[in-house]
Amino acid sequence: MSETKQVLLSGDEAVALAAFHAGVALGVGYPGTPSTEILEEFSRLGGHAQWSPNEKVALEVAIGAAYAGARALATMKHVGLNVAADPLFTVTYTGVTGALVIVSADDPGLASSQNEQDNRRYAVAAGAPMVEPSDSQEAYDLFLAAVEMSERWRIPVLYRMTTRVCHAKTLVRPRSSPLAAPRASYTRDVRSRVMIPAYAKPAHLALRRKLAEIEAWNETSPLNSETAGSAELGIIASGVAYAHALEAAPEASLLKLSVTYPLPFGRIARFAAGVKRCVVVEEGDPFLAEAIRARGIPVESKPEMFRFGELNVNRVRRILRGDVSPEPQPKPGKAPMLCEGCSHRAVFDVLRKLDCIVAGDIGCYTLGVLPPFNAMDTCVCMGASVGVGLGLRHVLPPEQARRVVSVIGDSTFVHSGITGLAEMVYNPPPTGHVVIILDNSTTAMTGHQEHPGTGRNLDHEPSSKLSFEGLAQAMGLQRVRVIDPRPGAPEVEETIRECLDSGELCLIIARRPCILIARQIREWEKCAAVCSALQS
Amino acid sequence: MSDSTVTNVVIGGLGGQGILRSSDILADAALRAGFDVKKSELHGMSQRGGSVSSDVRFGARVFSPMVPAGEADFLLLLAADQLEPNRHVLREGGVLILPEQVDAEKLLNRKSLNVALLGLLSRRLPIDEEHWLAAIRSNLPEPLHPANLQAFSLGRG
Numbered sequence: 001m002s003e004t005k006q007v008l009l010s011g012d013e014a015v016a017l018a019a020f021h022a023g024v025a026l027g028v029g030y031p032g033t034p035s036t037e038i039l040e041e042f043s044r045l046g047g048h049a050q051w052s053p054n055e056k057v058a059l060e061v062a063i064g065a066a067y068a069g070a071r072a073l074a075t076m077k078h079v080g081l082n083v084a085a086d087p088l089f090t091v092t093y094t095g096v097t098g099a100l101v102i103v104s105a106d107d108p109g110l111a112s113s114q115n116e117q118d119n120r121r122y123a124v125a126a127g128a129p130m131v132e133p134s135d136s137q138e139a140y141d142l143f144l145a146a147v148e149m150s151e152r153w154r155i156p157v158l159y160r161m162t163t164r165v166c167h168a169k170t171l172v173r174p175r176s177s178p179l180a181a182p183r184a185s186y187t188r189d190v191r192s193r194v195m196i197p198a199y200a201k202p203a204h205l206a207l208r209r210k211l212a213e214i215e216a217w218n219e220t221s222p223l224n225s226e227t228a229g230s231a232e233l234g235i236i237a238s239g240v241a242y243a244h245a246l247e248a249a250p251e252a253s254l255l256k257l258s259v260t261y262p263l264p265f266g267r268i269a270r271f272a273a274g275v276k277r278c279v280v281v282e283e284g285d286p287f288l289a290e291a292i293r294a295r296g297i298p299v300e301s302k303p304e305m306f307r308f309g310e311l312n313v314n315r316v317r318r319i320l321r322g323d324v325s326p327e328p329q330p331k332p333g334k335a336p337m338l339c340e341g342c343s344h345r346a347v348f349d350v351l352r353k354l355d356c357i358v359a360g361d362i363g364c365y366t367l368g369v370l371p372p373f374n375a376m377d378t379c380v381c382m383g384a385s386v387g388v389g390l391g392l393r394h395v396l397p398p399e400q401a402r403r404v405v406s407v408i409g410d411s412t413f414v415h416s417g418i419t420g421l422a423e424m425v426y427n428p429p430p431t432g433h434v435v436i437i438l439d440n441s442t443t444a445m446t447g448h449q450e451h452p453g454t455g456r457n458l459d460h461e462p463s464s465k466l467s468f469e470g471l472a473q474a475m476g477l478q479r480v481r482v483i484d485p486r487p488g489a490p491e492v493e494e495t496i497r498e499c500l501d502s503g504e505l506c507l508i509i510a511r512r513p514c515i516l517i518a519r520q521i522r523e524w525e526k527c528a529a530v531c532s533a534l535q536s
Numbered sequence: 537m538s539d540s541t542v543t544n545v546v547i548g549g550l551g552g553q554g555i556l557r558s559s560d561i562l563a564d565a566a567l568r569a570g571f572d573v574k575k576s577e578l579h580g581m582s583q584r585g586g587s588v589s590s591d592v593r594f595g596a597r598v599f600s601p602m603v604p605a606g607e608a609d610f611l612l613l614l615a616a617d618q619l620e621p622n623r624h625v626l627r628e629g630g631v632l633i634l635p636e637q638v639d640a641e642k643l644l645n646r647k648s649l650n651v652a653l654l655g656l657l658s659r660r661l662p663i664d665e666e667h668w669l670a671a672i673r674s675n676l677p678e679p680l681h682p683a684n685l686q687a688f689s690l691g692r693g
């Protein structure tokens with residue numbers, strides 16, 4: 001293909017490079033491990049990358065770009081696709097004019113997530129063709145292939161990665177000649193783009209026709225590959241499980257699937273018929289095995305215990321041996337803690353002291369659940385703190401209800417807490433409620449990304465800044481307090497007590513930058529001040 | 537192919553100790569020496585001081601990016617108290633490299649302990665010194681070069 005030099009890249013970096021070489025006009029997303037580095041790297045390379053307030057908005061922006069004929073990329077972690085599921089399930093009907101590739105970075109083993117959902121199910125449910133790389137070279141090559149598939153069938157493609165593919169670094173040889181990018185331009189096509197029932201019915205039929213075509217194409221697609229080996233043992237694998245299988249059973253025949261929806265059942269049936277024993281090796285749910293067996297193709301699935309956690313070479317050896325004996329559990333390492341001097345600490349100290357019932361949320365501050373704070377009672381998904389807190393307030397007896405507090409980070413508040421606040425003023429509990437925004441001026445958990453509340457864009461350049469207090473006032477909240485949660489500040493306890501005792505709806509904004517990034521923020525601010533002085 | 541042509545190294549310690557930087561340098565040095573390389577770790581909440589470990593594998597051809605438990609040829613620890621959570625990765629006869637094996641007093645900058653331990657490791661790996669030095673230079677900002685080159689040669693001896 002080319003004479004370019006090999007470089008060592010993570011899967012995320014390889015996707016970013018491929019997106020750049022594919023002429024992707026816009027990359028959008030919301031941070032989430034293990035997907036975050038894709039847009040950061042895409043921007044570093046010179047691509048146009050943006051953080052959106054959440055994944056749903058990100059996907060919608062990407063859809064707009066793809067309707068305009070451009071190539072668009074949306075990135076998110078697995079749970080992000082839940083948030084973006086609504087547009088996903090209908091953009092497969094509308095199709096696109098340019099290309100739309102949606103990266104879903106799954107986290108089997110929960111390295112940094114609240115669940116280990118298997119997003120391959122979304123491809124089937126929404127009718128989006130799915131591509132799965134197994135290492136960084138494939139992350140690069142298959143991304144380019146996904147762009148081509150999306151353009152050829154005018155359909156969004158789900159690009160499913162996992163933690164080990166996103167974060168492992170392996171060698172990549174990039175193409176020497178990037179793809180030529182199309183020019184964006186709008187052509188009216190109301191029947192395809194406006195999903196009123198009269199247009200959506202034929203659009204659904206059209207989607208199924210496209211998927212049937214893609215399935216037929218996938219039967220001979222060079223993206224899947226077969227390695228002839230032993231006639232005794234055949235392995236069907238995808239993603240990083242393929243790399244483990246190569247090592248665990250070098251003698252086996254292998255069918256490597258890169259396009260895992262719609263599946264090439266003819267090819268799979270022929271492969272399975274050619275070996276005595278055929279085992280599906282896959283991480284997470286038995287997604288491939290169930291689909292293949294439903295077609296009456298006799299393959300073995302892994303034992304149930306391997307649904308949980310990541311696979312590795314030893315676990316694949318066990319699957320092949322049918323060994324379901326208990327696995328050795330390594331000694332647990334040291335758990336993470338809130339940093340020394342973290343601005344979240346002062347708030348949790350007080351919440352514990354006041355024996356609050358804390359509806360928590362997701363971010364660094366979730367560590368408030370651990371000792372020495374022990375100050376979090378619930379954590380479901382991003383934004384849930386507000387709704388869950390309200391639900392508790394509505395039904396608990398008043399003496400307990402009065403102790404309920406919702407705690408949410410600034411990035412999480414913008415992501416999905418604002419609608420919770422609207423709910424609060426619309427359906428106020430009889431005892432009132434207290435919401436605390438832990439505003440540390442960054443999305444710390446995922447490595448310090450910007451969001452609309454920081455007033456800086458993905459590249460840390462000045463942008464419009466969403467005012468939380470202004471927003472609360474516009475919603476009709478009367479009691480809005482801004483405090484500085486510096487260590488030992490008496491106002492933290494005073495303000496929380498005052499709000500709890502008031503029986504009203506209250507918003508407390510505890511504002512102090514994350515100490516790991518405070519200096520950097522001052523530098524960006526200085527930079528911005530200089531720039532605006534130069535411009536005026 | 538868990539064959540002997542692949543060298544498996546696991547680097548462990550605590551968030552903030554430069555584990556990922558060390559494994560980047562090792563992987564880069566192996567690449568420069570002409571090997572196939574894979575490197576993998578769990579990112580996540582490492583800035584909050586929890587356990588971190590990183591796997592580096594190199595050889596003629598590497599498949600899985602993760603070192604299988606019981607197959608590490610080298611376990612390099614930046615914090616001695618991280619032995620228990622990592623011990624299981626080491627193969628029988630595998631080599632353990634601990635922070636006390638370098639005299640931290642002699643370091644120009646104590647933060648370069650990770651690179652000093654790489655120096656120790658480098659004695660036992662089939663990677664020429666020039667590749668190590670180039671990898672250190674390309675993975676660290678220039679102002680840190682003197683301290684880290686000194687640390688490397690202290691470890692390498």
Ligand SMILES: Cc1ncc(C[n+]2csc(CCOP(=O)(O)OP(=O)(O)O)c2C)c(N)n1
Binds near residue numbers: 077409412442446
């Ligand atoms: C739907 C969804 N998207 C992304 C994530 C990943 N994630 C977890 S918490 C978080 C934001 C944390 O930022 P913030 O609320 O400001 O708290 P901080 O970490 O700064 O304390 C993100 C992006 C997620 N868990 N769920």
Ligand code: SF4
Binds near residue numbers: 338343440514
């Ligand atoms: S990174 Fe920032 S927000 Fe997260 S624990 Fe450390 S100081 Fe707190």
